[in-house]
Amino acid sequence: MRLPIDSPTTMTSGSSNFLLVPIPEYPVLDCDPNKNVKIVVLGASNVGKTALIVRFLTKRFIGDYEANTGALYSRKITLDGEQVSLQVQDTPCVALQDDAEGLYCQEQINRSIYWADGYVLAFSITDLSSYHTIQPLYQHVRRIHPTGNIPVILVGNKSDLLRARQVPSHEGEALAAELGGAYFETSARENHEGVHSAFLHLCQEVSRALGGGNGEKRKGGLHLARPKSPNMQELKRRFRQVLSSKVKSATAL
Numbered sequence: 001m002r003l004p005i006d007s008p009t010t011m012t013s014g015s016s017n018f019l020l021v022p023i024p025e026y027p028v029l030d031c032d033p034n035k036n037v038k039i040v041v042l043g044a045s046n047v048g049k050t051a052l053i054v055r056f057l058t059k060r061f062i063g064d065y066e067a068n069t070g071a072l073y074s075r076k077i078t079l080d081g082e083q084v085s086l087q088v089q090d091t092p093c094v095a096l097q098d099d100a101e102g103l104y105c106q107e108q109i110n111r112s113i114y115w116a117d118g119y120v121l122a123f124s125i126t127d128l129s130s131y132h133t134i135q136p137l138y139q140h141v142r143r144i145h146p147t148g149n150i151p152v153i154l155v156g157n158k159s160d161l162l163r164a165r166q167v168p169s170h171e172g173e174a175l176a177a178e179l180g181g182a183y184f185e186t187s188a189r190e191n192h193e194g195v196h197s198a199f200l201h202l203c204q205e206v207s208r209a210l211g212g213g214n215g216e217k218r219k220g221g222l223h224l225a226r227p228k229s230p231n232m233q234e235l236k237r238r239f240r241q242v243l244s245s246k247v248k249s250a251t252a253l
């Protein structure tokens with residue numbers, strides 16, 4: 001999902017909840033690379049990748065959507081008492097190929113995988129097929145980073161939709177153990193704390209990896225341009241568009 005951004009305004013229109021959320025951008029150029037945590041959120045369509053990011057960064061849930069084209073968000077956060085520059089890359093969805101072995105994965109996503117230091121692999125507990133994309137997705141990440149530790153968490157989102165559950169918790173836990181990461185069940189819709197704990201855990205893992213010997217090793221391979229993302233101008237343009245259409249419809253009433 002891609003969101004309209006850059007205004008502190010909350011708007012509601014009809015049945016849809018249209019929340020315009022400011023997510024501040026910070027320059028990261030002056031930052032010690034070891035204090036620059038880069039995370040990418042990956043998963044199948046509609047699992048809540050954008051909702052998770054927005055929940056983590058703004059504590060809010062938004063409910064109006066547009067297919068995600070891959071926004072990059074920057075924040076300063078405090079990790080273990082230290083200021084760290086955090087970048088979170090949202091991505092378009094990945095999908096399994098017909099043989100269910102390989103993945104349809106846009107080049108833009110490959111660049112993001114290469115660029116990132118930590119990985120949120122997200123599925124929806126209400127969508128078994130989204131769970132089935134995780135293993136091939138992890139293999140794909142592994143092909144791009146064949147050596148070293150890969151800080152990763154597995155997130156089973158939409159835990160508020162218990163009646164529609166298709167993936168039992170123990171399957172999530174088992175898969176996470178196989179991938180070497182922690183498992184979190186979250187509801188971006190209903191609960192900030194769960195989402196926050198999940199992202200914070202990953203940030204800490206990345207921060208440790210960057211600070212340690214392994215981090216130094218990986219850093220050598222990670223000096224490349226940050227992935228393309230819609231820039232703030234584009235997001236501002238969209239925000240203005242949305243705002244003016246809301247004003248027009250309000251005037252018409």
Ligand SMILES: Nc1nc2c(ncn2[C@@H]2O[C@H](COP(=O)(O)OP(=O)(O)OP(=O)(O)O)[C@@H](O)[C@H]2O)c(=O)[nH]1
Binds near residue numbers: 187
């Ligand atoms: N009930 C419920 N709905 C959620 C939750 N998280 C996201 N959604 C809804 O799921 C839909 C998809 O959310 P997105 O954040 O756009 O998902 P995405 O993975 O970014 O989707 P793509 O752009 O297709 O890749 C939206 O209708 C959200 O409102 C959740 O925790 N619970």
